[in-house]
Amino acid sequence: MWRMGDHWAAIGTSLGSLMFLYTMIERFFPYGFLHKYIEQYVQRILRFTNLYVQISIEEYSGELIDQKNQSYTYTEAYLSAIAIQRAMQLKAYTPKNSKKLVLNVVDYEMTITDQFQGATFWWMLTNANEIGKPRKIDNLRALTLTFSKWHRQLVMDMYLDHVMEKGKELLERNQQRKLYTNNSRDDWYKQEMWSHVVFNHPATFDTLAMDKAKKEDIMEDLIAFSKAKEYYAKIGKAWKRGYLLYGPPGTGKSTMIVAISKFMNYDIYDLELKSVRGGNSELRKLLLDTSDRSIIVIEDIDCNLALTDKRKTKKKGKKGEKTYQQRLAEIRGDRDVTLSGLLNFIDGLWSSTGGERLIIFTTNHVEKLDSALIRRGRMDKHIELGYCSFEGFKILAKNYLNVDAHPLFETIRCLISETKITPADVAENLMPKTVNGGDYSEVCLENLVSALEKAKEDARLKAEKQSEEEESDEEDEEGGSIDSASF
Numbered sequence: 001m002w003r004m005g006d007h008w009a010a011i012g013t014s015l016g017s018l019m020f021l022y023t024m025i026e027r028f029f030p031y032g033f034l035h036k037y038i039e040q041y042v043q044r045i046l047r048f049t050n051l052y053v054q055i056s057i058e059e060y061s062g063e064l065i066d067q068k069n070q071s072y073t074y075t076e077a078y079l080s081a082i083a084i085q086r087a088m089q090l091k092a093y094t095p096k097n098s099k100k101l102v103l104n105v106v107d108y109e110m111t112i113t114d115q116f117q118g119a120t121f122w123w124m125l126t127n128a129n130e131i132g133k134p135r136k137i138d139n140l141r142a143l144t145l146t147f148s149k150w151h152r153q154l155v156m157d158m159y160l161d162h163v164m165e166k167g168k169e170l171l172e173r174n175q176q177r178k179l180y181t182n183n184s185r186d187d188w189y190k191q192e193m194w195s196h197v198v199f200n201h202p203a204t205f206d207t208l209a210m211d212k213a214k215k216e217d218i219m220e221d222l223i224a225f226s227k228a229k230e231y232y233a234k235i236g237k238a239w240k241r242g243y244l245l246y247g248p249p250g251t252g253k254s255t256m257i258v259a260i261s262k263f264m265n266y267d268i269y270d271l272e273l274k275s276v277r278g279g280n281s282e283l284r285k286l287l288l289d290t291s292d293r294s295i296i297v298i299e300d301i302d303c304n305l306a307l308t309d310k311r312k313t314k315k316k317g318k319k320g321e322k323t324y325q326q327r328l329a330e331i332r333g334d335r336d337v338t339l340s341g342l343l344n345f346i347d348g349l350w351s352s353t354g355g356e357r358l359i360i361f362t363t364n365h366v367e368k369l370d371s372a373l374i375r376r377g378r379m380d381k382h383i384e385l386g387y388c389s390f391e392g393f394k395i396l397a398k399n400y401l402n403v404d405a406h407p408l409f410e411t412i413r414c415l416i417s418e419t420k421i422t423p424a425d426v427a428e429n430l431m432p433k434t435v436n437g438g439d440y441s442e443v444c445l446e447n448l449v450s451a452l453e454k455a456k457e458d459a460r461l462k463a464e465k466q467s468e469e470e471e472s473d474e475e476d477e478e479g480g481s482i483d484s485a486s487f
């Protein structure tokens with residue numbers, strides 16, 4: 001007697017065979033007339049059995065078929081990764097800005113059987129015009145998924161999400177990070193736009209000179225953020241997080257932004273407020289134009305905001321005349337980005353857009369910032385980047401000289417604990433001054449020792465001078481009070 005399970009197994013096998021046959025035909029007969037008929041025929045059989053459900057993900061969407069469908073891109077990446085393991089024919093190419101050769105599958109290799117949670121799924125590359133109502137444009141592609149109607153719930157609840165997530169992950173892994181900047185062309189047009197370059201900065205959390213515990217704390221925070229989509233949705237807040245990086249120049253604020261971008265696989269939007277000539281509304285447009293999974297950076301926030309706020313009261317040229325720049329700004333009708341405009345966007349803007357964005361402000365003068373701008377909730381995490389510690393030095397020695405230990409390390413350890421030296425200055429001393437090859441580690445470490453000794457001596461002299469000045473001020477005050485008493 002036939003059991004239900006046997007029945008489905010038999011149907012599954014028949015469908016598998018049909019798909020296999022289809023793949024073979026595709027492989028051995030050139031694409032063209034014959035294919036079109038075979039494809040239509042296979043589709044009809046599937047529809048006729050009434051036991052299978054099909055979902056098609058079309059390459060383009062929209063009335064005018066002009067929008068690339070993201071789901072198609074993710075699915076294609078997911079299926080290509082499976083197909084590439086089994087394909088007999090591959091395409092090779094080198095993408096722009098890359099030296100790496102990339103392999104891709106040819107179209108007919110995209111007929112794939114996939115397993116998920118014990119269920120079997122069949123994928124085919126089809127002509128979108130064969131599904132649903134035919135469109136004006138020919139050769140519109142779609143990836144069509146066929147599955148038993150008993151797996152409908154599994155597909156809706158889990159399988160499609162799984163395909164999208166894996167596809168997205170694969171794409172991001174292969175993607176190069178981009179650095180966007182807002183154009184600051186000094187022309188008549190106020191229209192702001194982003195332009196980008198692919199960046200290959202070597203900094204990562206591993207190469208960042210910073211204490212291990214602090215780095216780990218930041219990385220944990222970032223991981224928690226990236227996994228918190230549901231949490232943010234539940235509390236009704238936009239999926240964003242603000243970081244304030246502060247510390248003296250050369251302590252690694254910009255370097256840390258690169259490390260975060262690599263760690264999270266996010267692009268960077270480096271926003272220069274001074275260049276936003278259309279004021280708050282232009283700022284809004286620019287920010288709406290940023291993509292999800294990105295970092296929006298405003299460096300030296302104190303200078304940026306101060307400049308825009310002071311624009312109106314800028315000094316005039318000679319004899320009270322307006323400068324060329326001021327006249328140009330007036331004619332163009334430039335408007336300022338204000339603190340309240342910026343706060344508005346931090347609080348409200350992203351709730352109307354997708355999510356997963358970091359906003360990072362950097363400053364050398366945290367004390368100058370308006371407390372409204374950096375209060376928790378806006379800038380959720382405040383990170384101080386400080387002078388170089390011995391632990392930080394060891395990371396730089398490894399980066400620059402590939403040295404883990406050296407007899408001079410002990411001297412450096414003592415000196416660095418008594419000196420305020422930035423990682424940028426340490427790095428500068430550790431860089432070999434010639435490019436002739438050879439081992440320059442000894443010379444570089446000696447240079448660093450001299451720099452540390454000099455910094456220590458300078459600090460001592462400065463402190464001495466300061467205390468002398470304070471003493472003479474006190475004496476003056478005492479003298480002053482005697483004078484006033486004698487009147």
Ligand SMILES: Nc1ncnc2c1ncn2[C@@H]1O[C@H](COP(=O)(O)OP(=O)(O)OP(=O)(O)O)[C@@H](O)[C@H]1O
Pocket residue numbers: 207208209210247248249250251252253254255256364385423424425427
């Ligand atoms: N913590 C660090 N780890 C590794 N390299 C660092 C670090 N800090 C500085 N450097 C080195 O010094 C250079 C300057 O650092 P960076 O621009 O990141 O400092 P910054 O704090 O952003 O400075 P500024 O405030 O002047 O913009 C970097 O290119 C990098 O080589």
